[in-house]
Amino acid sequence: MFAAQGAVAGNAEAAPTLNERLTGDLVPTHDPVIAREGDTYRVFSTGHDTRLIETRSSSDLIHWVAGEPLFRALPQWAKTAVPGAEGMWAPDIAFVNGRWRLYYSVSTFGSNRSAIGLFTSPTLDPKTGDYGWRDEGLVVRSSPDSDFNAIDPNFVIDREGRHWLALGSFWTGIKLFPVDPATGKLLDPAQKPYSLAKRPVPQGAPDPIEAPFIVSHGEYYYLFASYDYCCKGVNSTYYAVVGRSREITGPYLGKDGSAMLEGGGTVFLRADLNERQRFRGPGHTGWLKDADGREYVVYHAYDREKQGAPALRIAPIHWTADGWPVADY
Secondary structure: OOOOOOEEOOEEEEOOOHHHHOEEOOOOOOOOEEEEEOOEEEEEEOOEOOEEOEEEEEOOOOEEEEOOOOEOOOOHHHHHHOOOOOOOEEEEEEEEOOEEEEEEEEOOOOOOOEEEEEEEEOOOOOOOOOOOOEEEEEEEEEOOOOOOOOOOOEEEEOOOOOEEEEEOEOOOOEEEEEEOOOOOOEOOOOOOOEEEEOOOOOOOOOOOEEEEEEEEEOOEEEEEEEEOOOOOHHHOOOEEEEEEEOOOOOOOEOOOOOEHHHOOOEEEEOOOOOOOOOEEEEEEEEEEEOOOOOEEEEEEEEEHHHOOEEEEEEEEEEEOOOOOEEEOO
């Protein structure tokens, strides 16, 4: 079993969680997403220095080995669209119409002059002959005149087969755009996006919300988002919340009925305030539904024992009787 199932007969100690069993190249991992192709699990995350989109692989979800970065240079269109940008942030990965789609963000810290681009490849395995990422170009951009920030993409197909892209960080929060199934680009660039979640604050105050991820389960869509501040090492106050809606466009409500459009939702991941807690600021969730039907959340948290470096974290999910996800972390 991957998750603790409580005390074992004759043994008062719970079995170790999956997170407690993780080994290998776990640091630095920031903004991870996870996919499985064949017998291999792969994690993609924000790049560091000249490494644009970090990669890790595992055959068992436990031992992780770092690979080569996907890219070492931004596409020319991205350099033009976002002057001063040097990295690729917060990727998302999905298999659509026979090709893997890798959405990614290009920005500069604290700015909403940002863009989301798309690469596609027939496989994730760099050892195969048909491996190779094709630049599909710009998907959506934002500017200082926009009320949103075009980073942190999450691609999702709803139960009717419609394609969508959720995104957003700070500003007026999380947005949802219809996507053309054939191209992976916006269906109508002139269409105003749906608003899914935001953190109302007094004018001029920071409004930290980002990293949307939408999961379908039962009769509902579940929107995960990260609140408060990442990127401050062990001083990060990041945590993840969830709300659900019968419609993918919302409204998303927490278990207590609080609206995510009003900064509500139900806490999903949060570090214990006890200062002995090793991993701080958990958030930026991704999701895996494995071949056997088991589900996992992947996220990062800041490791007190590694000078606050962002570390890979993975937790199995179970669902409560009233239909809410719980991470066994």
